[in-house]
Amino acid sequence: MAEYAVELRNVWKRFPGPGGEVVTAVKNVSLQIYDGEFFALLGPSGCGKTTSLRMIAGFELPSEGEIFIHGRPMGKTPPYQRPVNTVFQSYALFPHMTIGENVAFGLQMKGVDKKEITRRVAEALEMVRLSGYEKRKPKQLSGGQQQRVALARALVNRPEVLLLDEPLGALDLKLRKEMQLELKRLQREVGITFIFVTHDQEEALTMSDRIAVMEGGVALQVGTANDIYEHPNCRFVADFIGETNFLDGKVAEVDTDKARIELPGGVSLWAHTPQRVVVGQAVTVTVRPEKMHIRPNATDINQVTGYVTDIVYIGTDTHYGVVLIGGQTIRVREQNYAADSRLLAREGEEVCVRFSIEAARVLTE
Amino acid sequence: MIQHIRENRRLQGFLLILPAMFVMVMLLVIPLTLTVITSFGQRDADGNVIYTFTLENYWRLMGFTEQGWDDLYLRILLRSLWLAVQTTVIVILMAYPLAYFIARSPEKRRNFLLFLVLVPLWTNFVIRIYAWVMILRSQGVLNSTLGAIAGLLNVPFQPLDLYPSQTAVLIGMVYEFLPFMILPIYTSLEKIEPSLYEAAADLYANAFRTFWRVTVPLSMPGIVAGTILTFIPVIGTFVVSDILGGRQVILVGNLVQRQFLDARNPPFGAAASIILLVMTLVLTLYYTRRFGLGEEIAAG
Numbered sequence: 317m318a319e320y321a322v323e324l325r326n327v328w329k330r331f332p333g334p335g336g337e338v339v340t341a342v343k344n345v346s347l348q349i350y351d352g353e354f355f356a357l358l359g360p361s362g363c364g365k366t367t368s369l370r371m372i373a374g375f376e377l378p379s380e381g382e383i384f385i386h387g388r389p390m391g392k393t394p395p396y397q398r399p400v401n402t403v404f405q406s407y408a409l410f411p412h413m414t415i416g417e418n419v420a421f422g423l424q425m426k427g428v429d430k431k432e433i434t435r436r437v438a439e440a441l442e443m444v445r446l447s448g449y450e451k452r453k454p455k456q457l458s459g460g461q462q463q464r465v466a467l468a469r470a471l472v473n474r475p476e477v478l479l480l481d482e483p484l485g486a487l488d489l490k491l492r493k494e495m496q497l498e499l500k501r502l503q504r505e506v507g508i509t510f511i512f513v514t515h516d517q518e519e520a521l522t523m524s525d526r527i528a529v530m531e532g533g534v535a536l537q538v539g540t541a542n543d544i545y546e547h548p549n550c551r552f553v554a555d556f557i558g559e560t561n562f563l564d565g566k567v568a569e570v571d572t573d574k575a576r577i578e579l580p581g582g583v584s585l586w587a588h589t590p591q592r593v594v595v596g597q598a599v600t601v602t603v604r605p606e607k608m609h610i611r612p613n614a615t616d617i618n619q620v621t622g623y624v625t626d627i628v629y630i631g632t633d634t635h636y637g638v639v640l641i642g643g644q645t646i647r648v649r650e651q652n653y654a655a656d657s658r659l660l661a662r663e664g665e666e667v668c669v670r671f672s673i674e675a676a677r678v679l680t681e
Numbered sequence: 682m683i684q685h686i687r688e689n690r691r692l693q694g695f696l697l698i699l700p701a702m703f704v705m706v707m708l709l710v711i712p713l714t715l716t717v718i719t720s721f722g723q724r725d726a727d728g729n730v731i732y733t734f735t736l737e738n739y740w741r742l743m744g745f746t747e748q749g750w751d752d753l754y755l756r757i758l759l760r761s762l763w764l765a766v767q768t769t770v771i772v773i774l775m776a777y778p779l780a781y782f783i784a785r786s787p788e789k790r791r792n793f794l795l796f797l798v799l800v801p802l803w804t805n806f807v808i809r810i811y812a813w814v815m816i817l818r819s820q821g822v823l824n825s826t827l828g829a830i831a832g833l834l835n836v837p838f839q840p841l842d843l844y845p846s847q848t849a850v851l852i853g854m855v856y857e858f859l860p861f862m863i864l865p866i867y868t869s870l871e872k873i874e875p876s877l878y879e880a881a882a883d884l885y886a887n888a889f890r891t892f893w894r895v896t897v898p899l900s901m902p903g904i905v906a907g908t909i910l911t912f913i914p915v916i917g918t919f920v921v922s923d924i925l926g927g928r929q930v931i932l933v934g935n936l937v938q939r940q941f942l943d944a945r946n947p948p949f950g951a952a953a954s955i956i957l958l959v960m961t962l963v964l965t966l967y968y969t970r971r972f973g974l975g976e977e978i979a980a981g
Contacts, residue, residue, distance in 0.1 A: 375879055395882040408880035412898045421894075422884035473884070 320384065321477050321509035322349040322372055327381035329367050329533075341367040343533040344381075349477075349511060349526075351386075354503050356512045356520040359530035360556070365513045368530070369479050372511065374398045386476055396425070400477045401470035405485055407462045409454040415441070415465050416450030422473040440472035441465075443502065460491045467502065477509045484519065496522050517557050521545070529553045547590065550681045554602040561608070561646040563601040567593045567678075574673055577601055581642025585618040587676035600679045605649040607675035610636060610660045616670035622646070624661045634659060638669055720951035728945030738952035754936070758956065761932040764847070765916035768854040772911050773904060775855065776862035780903070781896075783863075784870035795867065798860050806857070810924045813853050817844040817925070845927030853921045858914070862907035869903030870896070905972050913961055933957045 329342040342364040349355045357365035370376045372383055374395035383390045385399060401422065409418050419440055423433045441447050444464035454462055463483060470478055483499075484492045500523050503510045514520050520527050521541040528538045529552075537544055537553045548554035551562065568584060569576035575593055578584045587601045609616065622638040625645070629635075634657075636648045648669055650660060661667045686692055720738055723731045740746075742754045783794045801809060816822045824840040831838030843849050873896065881891040919934030926932075933953060940950030 373879075373883060375882070394887070395879070396885045396887050400883075402880070402883045404876050404880060406874065406876050408874065408876035410877060410880070410895060421881075421886070425885035425890060469884070 319350070320348045321351040321353065321386060322511065323347065323384040323387075324368065324372075325382050325384070327368070327371065327378045327383060329364070329371060329376060330379045341533055342371070342378075345530075345533070345535045346381075347528055347535060347538065349509060352507050352509055354500070354510045354512065354523060354525045356514055356524035356527045357530060358514055358517060358520040358527050358556075360515055363530040364533040365515075365530045366481055369402075369481055369511060369513050372477070373400055373402050373479050399475055400479055401473050401475040402479045402481065403463075403466045403470050403483045405482045407454075407466040407486075409462055409465055409469070411454055413453075414450060415446070415452050415454065415457070418454065418465060419469045419472050422469065426473070436472050440468040443471065443505070444468045459487055460495065463487065463495065464498075467499075471502070471506060471508070474506075475508065477511060480510060480512045482513055482515070484514075484516075492519070499523060521557070529556060531556075548602065548677070548679070549590070551600055551602070551679050554677075554679065559605055559647070561603045561605060563603070563640075563644055563646070565599065565601065567595050567597045567599055570595055575599075575678060577678065579620075579640070579642045579644065581640065583620050583640060583642055585620060585676060586673045587618075587678045588674055589678045591678070591680050593678060593680060597680070601676050602679055603646070603671055603676045605635070605647045606633075606651070608646065608648040608669050608671045610638075610648055610650060610667050610669060612668075612670075616672050618671050618673065618676060620669050622667060622669060624663050624665050624667055627659060627661075627663060629659070636661060636667075638667060640669075716951045716954060719948050720955045722948040722951075724946050724948055730947050738949045739956070741949065742952055742956055754953070757931055757936050758933055758960070760847075760930075761916050761934070761957075762960070764851060764854065764932065765912050767851055768858060768915045769908055769912045771851075771855050772858050772862045773866075773907065776859055776866055776907065777900075777904075780863050780866035780870055783867050784873075791871075795864070798863050802860060807920065807924070810853050810857070810921055813849065813856065813925060814844060817849050817852065819844070845925060845929055847926060847930045849925040850922045850930050850932075853925045854915050854918070857921065858911040861910040865906035865910065866900055866903035869900045869906075873899045901972060905969065908968065909965060913965065916961055917957055 324345050324347040327342055327345045328340065331339045331341055333339040345364070345368060347368075357368060359365045367376060371378050372385070372390075374390065374393060374397075377392055390398065410421065413421070416437055419437045420433050423436060428436070437450070438447065441449065444467055446461060446464055446468065449457070449461070449465075454465065457465065463486075466483070480499075484495050487495060496519060499510070499512075512520075512524065524541065526538060526540055527544055528535045529544060530536065531552050537549045539547075544553060544557055548557065548560075554560045555562070563577075563579055563585075565577040565579040565584075567575050568578040570589070570593060573589055574586055575589045576584055576586050577599060585601065593599060620640055622640040624636055625639050626637040627634060628637075631652070633649050633651055636650065637645060638648055639645045646669065686696065718732065719730055721734045721736070723733055723735060723737065725731055742758075744750055744752045744755050779798075783791055783798075786794060814821070818824075819840050819842060821844070823843070828838050828840065843852075877895055877899070878891055881895045886894060917934045919932060919938045922930045922932045922935055933956075937950045937954045937957070940946045940953060944950075
């Protein structure tokens with residue numbers, strides 16, 4: 317058995333558009349998803365994440381490239397012959413069948429014997445805590461319950477990979493949080509590879525072992541939640557995951573893994589350079605708000621001066637909006653960890669914003 | 682007055698159903714009651730109705746006559762029933778693939794295709810049925826076309842003797858009621874969420890099994906509606922059988938019509954129409970009980 321549960325190798329997908337033009341939904345995507353992993357495809361709508369998932373399921377065929385499931389090339393294999401199951405965004409429960417019949421459907425199609433079907437259906441419903449609902453019809457269940465039936469209907473077949481297309485999208489916030497934990501628990505329990513499509517970055521960070529951030533049909537960055545948050549490789553990823561500040565400037569001086577960047581207004585700062593840059597190059601520096609400080613701190617090298625424009629106090633943190641001398645605005649988040657935290661500045665006051673070289677990352681794209 | 686209506690909700694309700702009540706009573710309850718009363722009556726030598734209470738008309742329809750057993754009318758009833766069943770089954774088999782094709786067409790093209798289905802209905806019904814006479818008669822379009830093809834292929838050709846016949850009536854009926862089956866089936870097919878087909882495929886069902894386990898059950902409401910729309914008019918028809926069947930094909934509808942207009946025996950005609958009504962009612966009730974009206978499925 318191959319080391320990857322699913323592999324996409326240089327996959328492209330083109331659709332005929334409404335006006336006869338060609339729409340490229342997925343552009344040269346290569347992904348390796350490990351066995352037993354909880355993997356998220358994250359991106360805004362129209363980024364190609366759902367198309368990628370549908371190609372793994374077999375509902376769409378790649379225009380170019382190949383998809384492997386446990387090392388076997390899928391080629392034109394139809395969905396009903398693939399060892400994967402899907403949980404649909406709309407759940408797609410069969411309205412004319414009972415919950416029991418819905419869950420049994422896949423096993424019946426595979427020709428599993430009746431006794432075994434009864435046993436496994438009961439087991440699957442127990443797993444999603446819906447025992448005793450066999451005889452009900454889907455529309456008699458709440459959204460959250462339907463969602464769990466959809467999960468049971470897929471998992472009962474013991475697929476090699478479970479594909480989930482925004483499965484929590486239709487649930488309200490509280491239920492969504494519950495289901496996130498529930499899904500995570502289920503995944504650990506059954507040990508099946510989950511591939512999860514979502515546009516909700518928080519959901520992806522909460523649940524996934526690894527995340528692929530997609531935009532415009534391209535997989536921009538693949539990594540753990542920590543990787544992607546701390547080491548974004550481009551402006552889009554930095555912006556999409558969490559909150560961040562961008563400072564535009566020009567490279568003034570280059571060292572081995574850091575560079576001095578000059579901002580408008582004659583301010584300059586040192587930042588970490590993951591990619592090679594040259595003097596004179598226009599770049600963007602990203603710094604997370606919580607890694608910036610207004611509080612005096614001797615160890616932080618970078619110091620830029622500005623004026624406080626607004627203050628938002630939210631209990632655990634206080635957010636300061638600061639406009640720098642060059643005219644760029646940033647947000648600074650100070651944690652109120654002291655026993656008796658007070659505001660560190662007032663609106664209109666001049667402040668010195670400090671941050672370390674490592675907290676500032678130079679992005680070239 | 683207006684103030685009074687505004688305050689009295691019961692009166693509002695009563696006033697709102699008044700027109701419908703009027704129509705129902707005048708056009709349904711009274712005529713039907715008259716028909717029932719007439720069916721228990723007799724006729725005198727001049728063809729006038731004598732209102733008595735006798736079951737004689739019904740006995741005669743069932744085959745018990747003064748001259749002994751005669752199943753003439755039973756055969757007419759069964760012929761109507763058989764023709765209605767044949768028509769409905771053929772119409773379902775022809776309409777389903779078409780409705781499926783339209784429902785699966787790109788959205789923009791669907792309305793155009795539905796429009797094409799409806800175009801024939803713009804012409805008068807009798808004219809359309811007469812058109813079939815032109816097509817089916819021995820020197821008609823069908824035979825001359827087949828003859829020309831046979832001539833080209835150099836094979837002997839015996840003109841088809843289709844008109845007038847029961848087959849011609851069947852063809853006319855199928856032609857007439859096809860749109861009434863296509864539309865409801867299309868509607869129920871179009872309502873099926875495409876993700877359900879994908880879910881079935883995802884759960885190892887190939888196209889054939891998806892069709893029987895998902896598509897057909899979910900389109901049952903359309904089939905039921907189309908069947909009711911086809912079966913009931915067909916079982917009572919007399920125009921199509923008159924035109925395409927000549928004098929050879931007598932259906933219940935023809936029987937009723939002739940008893941009233943030619944034989945001048947309204948009581949017997951009324952009894953035949955009541956039998957037809959009861960038969961239709963029983964079959965429809967059984968059918969809808971068996972297959973449901975499909976609301977619970979459609980609502981899902």
